[in-house]
Amino acid sequence: MSVIEDIAAASRRAQPHIVLSEGDDPRIIEAAQRAQADKLARITLIGTTQVEGVDTIDPSTSAKTDAYTDAYFELRKHKGTSLDAARQTVTSPLAFAAMMVRQGDADGTIGGAVETTTNVVRTALQIIGKDPSVDTVSSYFLMLLDGTRPIVFADCGLVIQPSAAELASIATASANSLTAMTGLEPKVAMLSFSTKGSVPQGAHESLGRIAEAIALVKERAPDLPIDGELQFDAAIVPAVAERKAPGSPVAGEANVFVFPSLSAGNIGYKIAQRIGGATALGPILQGLAKPANDLSRGCSVEDVYQMIAITGAQTAE
Numbered sequence: 001m002s003v004i005e006d007i008a009a010a011s012r013r014a015q016p017h018i019v020l021s022e023g024d025d026p027r028i029i030e031a032a033q034r035a036q037a038d039k040l041a042r043i044t045l046i047g048t049t050q051v052e053g054v055d056t057i058d059p060s061t062s063a064k065t066d067a068y069t070d071a072y073f074e075l076r077k078h079k080g081t082s083l084d085a086a087r088q089t090v091t092s093p094l095a096f097a098a099m100m101v102r103q104g105d106a107d108g109t110i111g112g113a114v115e116t117t118t119n120v121v122r123t124a125l126q127i128i129g130k131d132p133s134v135d136t137v138s139s140y141f142l143m144l145l146d147g148t149r150p151i152v153f154a155d156c157g158l159v160i161q162p163s164a165a166e167l168a169s170i171a172t173a174s175a176n177s178l179t180a181m182t183g184l185e186p187k188v189a190m191l192s193f194s195t196k197g198s199v200p201q202g203a204h205e206s207l208g209r210i211a212e213a214i215a216l217v218k219e220r221a222p223d224l225p226i227d228g229e230l231q232f233d234a235a236i237v238p239a240v241a242e243r244k245a246p247g248s249p250v251a252g253e254a255n256v257f258v259f260p261s262l263s264a265g266n267i268g269y270k271i272a273q274r275i276g277g278a279t280a281l282g283p284i285l286q287g288l289a290k291p292a293n294d295l296s297r298g299c300s301v302e303d304v305y306q307m308i309a310i311t312g313a314q315t316a317e
Contacts, residue, residue, distance in 0.1 A: 011312025023047030031304035108291035157283035189254035190228025
């Protein structure tokens with residue numbers, strides 16, 4: 001089976017309940033009907049459009065709204081949120097869907113076909129919250145080279161200028177995500193414009209951050225194969241690795257690529273996708289207490305369907 005078929009199979013085994021916050025969007029509706037017909041998940045749409053074969057909830061009339069309002073008020077009253085403001089927030093589709101996940105009425109949620117990434121991520125962080133075992137919420141793309149070979153690019157969508165500690169967290173989370181999604185053993189490359197000191201460390205601040213991040217990962221996860229700093233060619237091409245990084249435990253064989261900044265990661269994944277022909281699945285959020293994922297506002301029905309499968313597979317992790 002292909003990678004996405006494997007992910008879909010994992011979602012079917014988990015039989016999750018996934019709530020889609022933008023249930024009036026035609027792309028969301030079509031993907032929801034297809035996903036439910038294919039038994040990827042049980043789907044609930046948030047909106048006012050009644051859809052054949054799929055449950056729909058309107059927050060303005062739902063029997064859950066009062067309880068969600070009270071729960072959100074308790075969650076945010078230390079920030080000065082009033083009961084009236086809590087109700088106003090909870091009746092927004094994005095927040096209502098997140099409250100369903102927080103309160104255990106759904107296993108995961110997806111938004112972003114209409115809402116911005118900023119709103120999707122902020123709502124997930126405020127309501128669902130961070131996994132207490134993870135230092136940094138980040139994102140990754142599952143890249144399929146030649147349509148089949150899976151690798152991870154991180155962070156390409158969330159953390160703008162990660163500190164050394166954040167880079168370390170992104171590296172370990174991304175390694176875990178690769179294994180959870182594909183079953184592969186991770187080999188992590190910390191990417192740079194330099195390979196193993198080919199540029200003096202003092203030449204740019206990112207080199208110091210990368211070195212510190214690697215030290216942190218080795219301290220926290222000593223069995224995780226990780227190396228850097230590595231240029232991309234040294235990280236992925238064995239012949240180049242032999243010349244630039246002989247003896248490296250990951251060079252030439254890396255399958256998790258951690259970029260030093262969001263700008264580098266975002267540019268990198270788009271080049272791989274648009275020129276290299278790689279399939280880019282994501283961005284997939286990692287580090288939340290329960291799964292919540294973001295869509296592009298330019299997403300297709302297929303994009304939504306695949307993200308339902310990914311979110312469903314995350315519930316089984």
